Amino acid sequence: MSNNKKSSKGDLIGNMRKSALPLAIPSTPTNDLVYGTPESVPAPAFEVPEPIRRIVFTNELTPERYAQVQQYKYWGRLEIREIIDQALEAFFADKPDANRTLPEKEAIKLSKKLRS
Numbered sequence: 001m002s003n004n005k006k007s008s009k010g011d012l013i014g015n016m017r018k019s020a021l022p023l024a025i026p027s028t029p030t031n032d033l034v035y036g037t038p039e040s041v042p043a044p045a046f047e048v049p050e051p052i053r054r055i056v057f058t059n060e061l062t063p064e065r066y067a068q069v070q071q072y073k074y075w076g077r078l079e080i081r082e083i084i085d086q087a088l089e090a091f092f093a094d095k096p097d098a099n100r101t102l103p104e105k106e107a108i109k110l111s112k113k114l115r116s
Helices: 008-017 030-035 063-076 080-092 104-115
Strands: none
Touching: 063 080
């Protein structure tokens, strides 16, 4: 007897390997197909805020003032930059010169420092 017949197990595996039709991938996400898409609810507008740019600088403080800053930083749960910003904001509140335009030569120097 000749064994010209292939076993049915081999035929199943062979059929799984060879697909007569290419698989179609839906262009709509599966969740949208199953649950539908909410047409009446627009996507929320979301703007990515620009990162706040900061200028790094150094300064000198007395040991007593430095200790105060460190103590307030700890107990107030603030960053040093927040303490300095709040202090300068309060200081400049009654100083109109802080908002005056600089002379051209000084404005150019400041502009160069701010760009770097």
